[in-house]
Amino acid sequence: MLIAISVLTALVLFLGAGLLWAGKRLTPDETSLTEQINDLLPQTQCAQCGYPGCRPYAQAIAEGEADINQCPPGGEEGVRVLAALLGVEAKPLDASHGEHKPPIVALIDEDRCIGCTLCIQACPVDAIIGAPRLMHTVIESECTGCELCLPPCPVDCIDLVERPQAYVPPRPEPIPIRVRAA
Numbered sequence: 001m002l003i004a005i006s007v008l009t010a011l012v013l014f015l016g017a018g019l020l021w022a023g024k025r026l027t028p029d030e031t032s033l034t035e036q037i038n039d040l041l042p043q044t045q046c047a048q049c050g051y052p053g054c055r056p057y058a059q060a061i062a063e064g065e066a067d068i069n070q071c072p073p074g075g076e077e078g079v080r081v082l083a084a085l086l087g088v089e090a091k092p093l094d095a096s097h098g099e100h101k102p103p104i105v106a107l108i109d110e111d112r113c114i115g116c117t118l119c120i121q122a123c124p125v126d127a128i129i130g131a132p133r134l135m136h137t138v139i140e141s142e143c144t145g146c147e148l149c150l151p152p153c154p155v156d157c158i159d160l161v162e163r164p165q166a167y168v169p170p171r172p173e174p175i176p177i178r179v180r181a182a
Ligand code: SF4
Pocket: 041, 042, 043, 044, 045, 046, 047, 048, 049, 050, 051, 052, 053, 054, 055, 057, 070, 071, 072, 073, 074
């Protein structure tokens, strides 16, 4: 009886180890690819690509569901590095997602701000500080210029101005790999 239990236990452990090994060998490393693509995106989090942020867009590209030319903040250069990473041909930016603009930053006219906090709720990167009924301020170094705080402001006191120093997203030269392309 003891021998049978020992043999059964050894068999289960052996099968488990085999499945673990096969899982590691056979599962497509899409998470890693998503991260590599995400590292090349501007992190503006503006949703112009049609996805709620850079990482969801990166995941859609990794899964072959989105094309590489849907990110206006990344511009033609962004398309080029994505194409190099994925080993596909670069293509023009898809204008239906918007135009590439110079780097911008939000600026709040603090005299007109009524402290409603709606802009704080809209900002995807927590670049606005303020409290209810108090003036709000943009932390310039954190603002990506995504423009998402503009529409909710009831008194239209947020402007976008050209950034004094260009926002340069992290963009390592990619090591080409071949995957499905949309
Ligand atoms: S358009 Fe570009 S910067 Fe904006 S969320 Fe999509 S990937 Fe990020």
